[in-house]
Amino acid sequence: LSRIGDELYLEPTESGLSLRAVNSSRSAFASFLFAPLFFQLYELGSTGPDTEVFRCKVHMKSFLGVFRSLPSLEKSVGKCLILLKPRASRLVLQLHCKHGVTKTHNLAFQECERLQAVFDTQRCASRLCAPARVLAEAVVHFPPTLAEVTLGTGPGGKISLRNYVEDEAEQSKTMVTELWLAEDEFQSVAVAPGSHITFCLKEFRGLLSFAEASNLPLTIHFDEPGRPVVFTLDDTVLEVHLVLATLSDLESNSQSPSTNGVSHLPAPSDDFADDLESYMVAMETSEGGSGGPPSPTFPLRTPRPAESDPEEEEEEEEEEGAVPGTPPHKKFRSLFFGSVMTPGRPGPATTQEVLAEDSDGEC
């Protein structure tokens, strides 16, 4: 969560303790829901129909500071008590350690609104599920500093990962790395043919290392470019969601086909010795001159004329009002965040384009 945002949002609910974070440009959101069974003891404060759910946020660094060195914690700490004291405005973290030592940390918190990105995994056209190890092995071929990566589907059910190069000018100077994974490396594949999305790799890596460490399979739900991609991990006592904005396709249509070429390429077949040759030959012949029109065989990517203009205008408005620090040239759409506590209240959220109308009941 600390790889995403600087503040940790806590929301104790009947279904468990939810920990969430969002990044400053609102293009990444993560939530970890620990079911009551995860804890030795889980007690919600007095809640009734009149009491609202208590939510607060604390500085990520302060919270992390309590759990600084995992190896030494594992050796010395017997129990950890987390206590929310609304009236004292304190979040208490109490570590009961060996030799009768108790360390109590009182963190100041701020009450806050509900942080909830609106997304619906049911509405995503494509879904992939793979062991975290496979995805970690795939991602290792990309440099640690790489910002964006494009996930695509190719013929033969192959899935590709490719680094995304932003400007046309950069394309002739930047090394392009592409990896193909066979369908049988995944636990399940249900994808719309020819689909692809581009998202921020840095933010994904954090979840990937968590998934690897906990040995849980990772599910990727995605839809059209521009709609958020949702990564989920599921366990009996833990539900994890990472929602990332994806690059909208309005821009990619004007770029040279090399970025769209993910879908053009025949996937390399099994017999490497000869077929890589033909694969490479096919790559050379299928991608002709640059700057061609978008292929008509992938209708998902054709911009809908009626919507394209207002969408572009809205994007520019968003950028002008963007939080300082939001890279202005990024065309990622911000995620839509659920409206604040009182429904119908006008707020900045409503000027953002709705990416998914209904929020699902999962979070």
Added chain:
Amino acid sequence: MRFRAKIVDLACLNHFSRIINTIAKLAKTCILRLTVCKLYFILSDKVANGGASMWCELSQGNFFDEFQMEGVAAEHNEIYLELVPENLSRALKTAQSAKAVKIKLTNKHCPCLRVAVELPSLSSSSRIVTHDIPVGVIPRRMWNDFKEPSVPDFDVSIYLPVLKTMKSVVERMKNLSNFIVIEANLSGEMNLKIETDLVSVTTHFKDLGNPPWASEDGCQSSTQGRDLESMAEACIDIKKLQQLLAGQQVNPTKALCNIVRKRIVHFILLHEEVSLQYFIPAIA
């Protein structure tokens, strides 16, 4: 103009990668010259490189299982490419467990060296990773800029001390000064010196040995007349020397340097299958 090559042996791949890593530490951009039998990595002594130049030569047969090259023309059966060696280094970095690595010159939107790595996987088909490294094709008329530099008429030639030791000495000296003086004589003695306002440090090496060079006219009188104790020195940019030493990942079979008093230091590092020459000009 065509080029395609394949490496299947892991040891060859590993060795080739280490050479590329060394080159990447020495040059941000360099020339790759391909001939039927050899590969050359060349850095010419432009001002942009700080005047340093490099010539690295390897026989393709020692690394590649397949190597096919067709140059620009029949009578000029060579290819000169400009590339960023760091890209090649990164492409090979995660290929160390590969079943095969293929390199091919392609030209789709722009000329690229395509490195295709076939990796083992638990599934029925291998994983394939491709890296497209943009390259610039050097036209025939510019090939003369990249000729092999000749061995300078040196004052002293001496074998280098153990590179690891030399590297740790130079690294510490680098913290104190931007320039280092290398001096050596024909009695196998070498000193590395730095001098600042506050401190001067000298490290002495002896019993290094001087390589025998047969002079072109067959006689060795040029060295006999010289004073064996007299030191020839050159003051060079310490960072360049440190980069050269830091890039060495394996101990060379032979390592020596030729010093032209106050002009240039010429380093020669020889391994079984690859030779590297690095020229660092002296600071006036």
